[in-house]
Amino acid sequence: MRFPVYALALMFGSVAACSSDFKSPTESPPVKPLAVTHVDLTFTGSVPLFTSRANAINDAGVVVGSAAVNPYDVPRAVIWRPPGYAFEFLPGGSTTTASSANAIGRDGVVGGQIGCNFNGIPVCIPVYWRDGVVHELDGFGQVRGVCPCDSHTFVGQVLVNGVLHGALWIDDVLIDVGTPAGFSNAELVSVAHGFIVGNAFNGDPTTLVSLTGFRWAPSSGWTPLDRGSFVRDVNASGSAVGAAPGPAIWLNGSNTATSIPDGVLAMAINDSSVVAGDFLPGNVPFFVAGIWTQADGWTMIGNEQIPTVMDINNSRQVVGYWHDQGEDFAEIWQP
Numbered sequence: 001m002r003f004p005v006y007a008l009a010l011m012f013g014s015v016a017a018c019s020s021d022f023k024s025p026t027e028s029p030p031v032k033p034l035a036v037t038h039v040d041l042t043f044t045g046s047v048p049l050f051t052s053r054a055n056a057i058n059d060a061g062v063v064v065g066s067a068a069v070n071p072y073d074v075p076r077a078v079i080w081r082p083p084g085y086a087f088e089f090l091p092g093g094s095t096t097t098a099s100s101a102n103a104i105g106r107d108g109v110v111g112g113q114i115g116c117n118f119n120g121i122p123v124c125i126p127v128y129w130r131d132g133v134v135h136e137l138d139g140f141g142q143v144r145g146v147c148p149c150d151s152h153t154f155v156g157q158v159l160v161n162g163v164l165h166g167a168l169w170i171d172d173v174l175i176d177v178g179t180p181a182g183f184s185n186a187e188l189v190s191v192a193h194g195f196i197v198g199n200a201f202n203g204d205p206t207t208l209v210s211l212t213g214f215r216w217a218p219s220s221g222w223t224p225l226d227r228g229s230f231v232r233d234v235n236a237s238g239s240a241v242g243a244a245p246g247p248a249i250w251l252n253g254s255n256t257a258t259s260i261p262d263g264v265l266a267m268a269i270n271d272s273s274v275v276a277g278d279f280l281p282g283n284v285p286f287f288v289a290g291i292w293t294q295a296d297g298w299t300m301i302g303n304e305q306i307p308t309v310m311d312i313n314n315s316r317q318v319v320g321y322w323h324d325q326g327e328d329f330a331e332i333w334q335p
Contacts, residue, residue: 038302041330042067044085051075052330054319056103056311058148063319064090064101064110065310065330077101077112077129080330092127092134101129102144105151111143126156126169138174141167145190148236155188155196166198166216180214180222188216192271193236195253198222213242215255225250226257233268233311241266241275249275262298267320268312276312289333291316301333 041063042049052067053075061082066075076093077100080086092114093099099114113124114134126137128146137143139158147153158167158176164185168175179186183200190197200222201211213231215223225231231242231250238253247263250256251273260266264287266277275292281300289302289309304322312318318333 037334039085039332039334041065041080041085041087041332044080045087049078049087049330051328052078053100053308053321053328054080054310054330054332055101057313057317057319057332058104058106058108059313059315060106060108061313061315061317062104062108063330063332064104064112065319065321066098066100067330074098075100077110077114079110085332090129090134091132092129092136099124100142102142103146103154105146106148107151109146109151111146111154111156113142123159126154126158126167128154135172137169137172139167139176143169144188147191147193149193153191155191155198157187166222168196177216177221180212180224183210183212186214186222189232190234190240192234195234195236195238195240197231197234197240199230213240213244215240215253223255225255229257232266235269235273236271237273239269239273241269241277247277249273260292263292265309266292267309268318270312270314270316272314274312274316276309276318278307278309289318289320291318291335299335301335302331304329304331307331 042052049067050071053065054063055065057063063080067078068075077090078087098116101110101112103111110129114127116122116124123140124142126141126143128135141158142156143154144156152171154169156167157164166177166186166188180200184202186200188198196216198214213225213229226244229244231240234240240250244257247260247266248257264278266275268276278287279290279298280287286305289307290298290300292298307322309320321328321330
């Protein structure tokens with residue numbers, strides 16, 4: 001794919017800026033909790049929420065996701081702020097088209113999408129919210145990740161001729177990075193200090209044929225991880241987590257997976273290489289939320305059945321949601 005000169009300059013400049021303040025973290029194992037602590041975000045506001053999902057949390061403990069206030073409303077982008085975590089709907093949404101907040105930077109800039117219609121591949125408007133104002137980005141797609149270094153770089157996907165391409169937005173300029181050779185669809189899912197990861201597949205999002213995780217860089221393009229892998233998140237040292245096909249971590253920029261024993265899903269990683277996901281304890285018949293380190297293995301942080309873990313911050317607060325009787329319940333687990 002050929003980029004305009006100004007786009008290449010933006011891309012290399014942004015990645016260099018993100019990399020310049022990088023300091024390799026040392027792993028700090030979590031303290032094993034004496035009791036499970038959690039915040040049920042469904043019930044922290046003036047009214048209970050429906051179909052609430054917590055997708056991301058920053059180091060200030062601010063949580064973003066999606067929710068509705070009535071059972072038959074479409075989900076809308078929402079933000080929960082500590083200490084009370086009363087919900088606020090983010091501007092630009094609609095009661096008839098779905099929206100979602102998917103990522104949040106250290107300075108509170110939020111990335112996501114609005115105006116979504118679902119016919120096969122979702123068609124949405126990619127956006128970010130800065131200081132309470134919604135900004136629409138070019139293309140149809142969604143923002144999946146916000147660079148924590150400056151919150152001016154976003155990664156995600158755009159719809160091009162009926163298929164998905166990986167996308168970067170740098171200072172509001174869209175850079176379509178296309179797809180790897182041999183794949184019809186791709187997405188970028190996470191960015192941290194110059195490290196970018198994503199996935200590619202054939203077919204459509206319901207079939208995910210030939211699904212493979214990738215690293216992406218402006219100098220080298222798409223670099224595949226293990227065959228049959230799937231990547232979810234990357235941290236400031238370039239360690240990525242996902243599946244290959246079982247729970248896996250790609251340490252410090254490696255393209256070869258290291259298995260995470262006893263896990264079910266590895267969904268997020270912080271800058272101390274603490275992994276958040278799901279695992280199956282030996283004394284229960286269903287998987288639960290947990291955090292994992294190479295030093296300590298898995299530690300249970302929640303007892304909800306079959307939760308979906310989404311993100312972890314550098315204070316080891318974990319967010320996600322669990323499902324019961326047709327409803328999703330947004331949650332913060334605080335070990």
